[in-house]
Amino acid sequence: MFDNLSDKFQRIFKNLRGQGKLTEENIREALREVRMALLEADVHYKVAKDFVTGIAERAVGQEVMTSLTPGQQVIKIVNEALTDLMGGQSEPLRLIGKPPVCLLMVGLQGSGKTTTTAKLARKLVQEHRKPCLVPADVYRPAAIEQLVTLAGQINLPVYPSTVRQKPEEIAREAQGYAREHNCDTLIVDTAGRLHIDTELMGELGRLKEILQPAEILLVADAMTGQDAVQVASAFHETLGLSGVILTKLDGDARGGAALSIRAVTRCPIKFIGLGEKLDALEVFHPDRMSSRILGMGDVLSMIEKAQEAFDEKEALAMAKKFREDTFSLEDFRNQLRQVKKLGSLEQILGMLPGMGKLKELKKLQVDEKEFVRMEAIINSMTRGERRNADIINAGRRKRIADGSGTSVQEVNRLLKSYSEARRMMRQMMGGGGSAPATRKKKGKGKHKRAFFPF
Missing domain, CATH: 1.20.120.140 (SRP54, nucleotide-binding domain)
Known part of the structure; x- marks a missing residue:
């Protein structure tokens, strides 16, 4: 961005x-x-x-x-x-009040409001809350279906609204529905318009009066630049926004909205959307964003991503397999899946200090589908082949390529990558094929444990 x-x-x-x-x-x-x-x-x-x-x-x-x-x-x-x-420091959601605490999502059409509603619900689940989603956009039938589908992906309850209901009726009944399902948070996806009008603001004002939301969050499209600032100002004057969620920051937005909204509206940016997937919502940290703008990287965000993506128990088990030289293609596949959770390679490299200055990095075109192809190749193998790659001969490679819709050359590349990973870890563990897990220091009785996550 x-x-x-x-x-x-x-x-x-x-x-x-x-x-x-x-x-x-x-x-x-x-x-x-x-x-x-x-x-x-x-x-x-x-x-x-x-x-x-x-x-x-x-x-x-x-x-x-x-x-x-x-x-x-x-x-x-x-x-x-x-x-x-940009606000000095990140500002968390104010989830204070008698359950269900309500979050009112507002914004114009096309800003990504419905998807962001589901993303926010997923993030609250990670914080051990139980949200209930409420589709209150009765003017766009697809919006109700979209939210129901997204909620199904994260296994959350959705109030069964219909296009025949009025938004005010949905708001009243949804509160009781959330209590019946033991939900402590109500996230209401309201209707949007192509532009701000009195009818939209009037409806949102009535919903605010009924729901008494703890947060009124504007979902604004960062791609619209100064228009996003004007939209935020209009919504804030009428409704009194408590926060902004900027979407599409992974696109070609020039960044003006992120730098202007707080200064113009005095309303904090609480989250930023960095993709279409439900996990592509991050807390907005002004200090980290400033560091990235100035080319200093954002190591803290990268560490948080890694902590979320990698399970500690799995990492320890993987370290043991490296030490014992029992790292199989099944383990290799699991590692690929965890790396995919970190996001795009371009985003990860952009968080490293100094990487933004490298011209070579900007020319780098990373094919994100390569991970999909690699996983498909491993899935096309038999269990025996995944556990013992040494038995994969020329005939088996041809069968695996046909089964995964790839070429023999791609199968060979994957097997080479797997072999290189094993060889590198073998060397790091001590150079032997099955290096001991510990080494004794001279003159001391203590042991030093080596741990190398893939």
Whole structure:
């Protein structure tokens, strides 16, 4: 999302670092470039102006001018200012009140509101809550069916609304339905419009009065840029939003909405959507987003993704198999499935500090379907072949390729990748085919355990 803005910031700061000594003139020149970069990223013009003015007041002060690393000091100031601009810190949902606590989802058509409703429900399940989904968009029949289908994927109850009901009737009855099913949270997917109108706002106002929601969350499309800011302002003035969820940040959005909404509406961004899958919803951390924009990476988010994707017990069991050299193709398949949970390789690499500066990375085209093909190849093997790859001869490779809809060359590549993984882990464990699990240090009676997740 922030690729262009990040590139420009890094170029500006590279020039600053190249200056032996910073003067008020070259700092102001750099800040003019920063302002242009923000405007090109579709940041609100007043937000961009105030942002640069605030940085200028600090950057031309004694703190920077007398610093041994003035360029780094300016970057530090910009990083702090960006973080403050986007809210300073993440803000959790306020799930306070008598159950079922209501979350009212609002927004225009096409913003991804229905999908986001299901994503949010899935995230609440991970936090040990039991949400009930309420399709209250009676003007678009497909919206009800869509939410029912999505809820089925995460095994959650859905109030059985119909297009013949009024939204107000659905709201009243859904509360009782949630109590009957022992749900502690009610997530209401309201109707959207192609544009803001008095009829939409009137309906949402009545739903707010009936439901008394703990949170009113606007789902806004980041791809619309400044329009998203205007939409947020209109909804906030009428309903009093408690938070914003920005969707489609994995697309070609220039990032202006993320940088402007908080400053214009004073309403926090609570979550960001990074894809169509139900697990593609993340808590918005202003400090981490600022680091990514400035090319510093986001290691904390990457660690959290890994902790969510990898089961600790499975990882320990896998380490034992590596030590005992019993890592099979079935284990290899399980590892592929866990890696897929982390998200796209491009997103993961983008979280690593300094990776955004590599031109080679930007040219890298990762075929996400390769994981699917690899899993299909392993699934086409017999149990014996998966547990002992050494028996897979030329005839078996042809059969596996035919069964998985791939070629013999692709089967060979997978087997080579599997062999390389085993060889690498064998070396890391001590160089032998079945290296011992522990090694004794000289002069000490303690053992050092090696643990290498795949």
